[in-house]
Amino acid sequence: xxxxxxxAKHREEVDEIYVDTSRIFLVDYKNDKLDSEVFYxxxxxxxxxxxxxxxxxxxxxxxxxxxFVDDKLVIDNATKQRIxxxxxxxxxxxxxxxxxxEKGKTYRLRLEFGSGPTxxxxxxxATSIGSGGLRLGLVLETxxxxxxxxxxxxxxxxxxxxxVAGLSVCRLPRPLSxxxxxxxxxxxxxxxxxxxxxxxxxxxxxxxxxxxxP
Numbered sequence: 001x002x003x004x005x006x007x008a009k010h011r012e013e014v015d016e017i018y019v020d021t022s023r024i025f026l027v028d029y030k031n032d033k034l035d036s037e038v039f040y041x042x043x044x045x046x047x048x049x050x051x052x053x054x055x056x057x058x059x060x061x062x063x064x065x066x067x068f069v070d071d072k073l074v075i076d077n078a079t080k081q082r083i084x085x086x087x088x089x090x091x092x093x094x095x096x097x098x099x100x101x102e103k104g105k106t107y108r109l110r111l112e113f114g115s116g117p118t119x120x121x122x123x124x125x126a127t128s129i130g131s132g133g134l135r136l137g138l139v140l141e142t143x144x145x146x147x148x149x150x151x152x153x154x155x156x157x158x159x160x161x162x163x164v165a166g167l168s169v170c171r172l173p174r175p176l177s178x179x180x181x182x183x184x185x186x187x188x189x190x191x192x193x194x195x196x197x198x199x200x201x202x203x204x205x206x207x208x209x210x211x212x213x214p
Contacts, residue, residue, distance in 0.1 A: 001031070002040045006112045014039070025087075026115065026131035037131050038118060043111040047138075052103040054141040058096045062087040063132035064114035067097075069107050074099060078114065081121045087133055089126035092119070098141065111136060161200035 001015035002008075014033040022045075031039075047069075049055065057074055059065050064078035077095040084093035101107060116132025155161045 002042075003034065003038075005040045005114060006042060019043075022134075022136035024113075024135075025129075025133040027129055027133070029131045036117075037115055039115050039131070041113045041115075043109075043113065045109045046106050047101075047109055048106045049101045049103055049140075051140060052101070054098050055101050056096055056098040056139050056141055058094045058135075058137040058139075059111075060084060060086045060091050060094045060135045061113065061132065062091040062119060062129045063116045063134065064118045064120070065134055066112045067136065068110040068112070069099065071108070071110070078112075078118075078120075081119065083121045083123050086135065087129050089123045090116070090119075090129045091133075092121065094135075094137075155200060159199075163200055163202045 001017070002011040002013055004011045015031055057067060057069075059067055059075045059077045061077050064081070065075070066073060066078050067075040074097045075095050077092055082093035082095075084091045086092075086094075111134070113134055114132075116129050119132070
């Protein structure tokens, strides 16, 4: 962590912290070495894919952020930002980029983050997040039908199957200032169970929104 951005020739390190998550929320971060909420953090991580394929990175910030893979800029969510809904309406839209990664090869990730006050777009009336935060995601691009076919085939090979259908986390209530969302309505996998294993049990979670309404 530094007072100066990565572009500065001379930087003074003021903190170093190990984190095991790519969801960082700095609303309560305090440091006596800082005289304002403007600071910069360089995050580093190693990524070794288990499967070769196209991977999509996504980055949301309440602040500014740039993602590099092996020193190559993959996402720029700092130079040109779009107002988003995350961080109580104080974050940006998610910026995404897809690149091919190889199985067994280790890639060096670097994320240059600027704290909350460095953000260049703001939603009128949105809650201030102070020092800000970020959310970095990664997903292997797959064909949904291929994955369903694999799941059905696996179901044929076991005695009992439990299908948990829906998103992994129930969404919290949304402020009235943000657009509503439709509920998840894709029932392809649960309705495939007779062909896979007739004893399969479906356990849907609470309704989880998946798309914005028009």
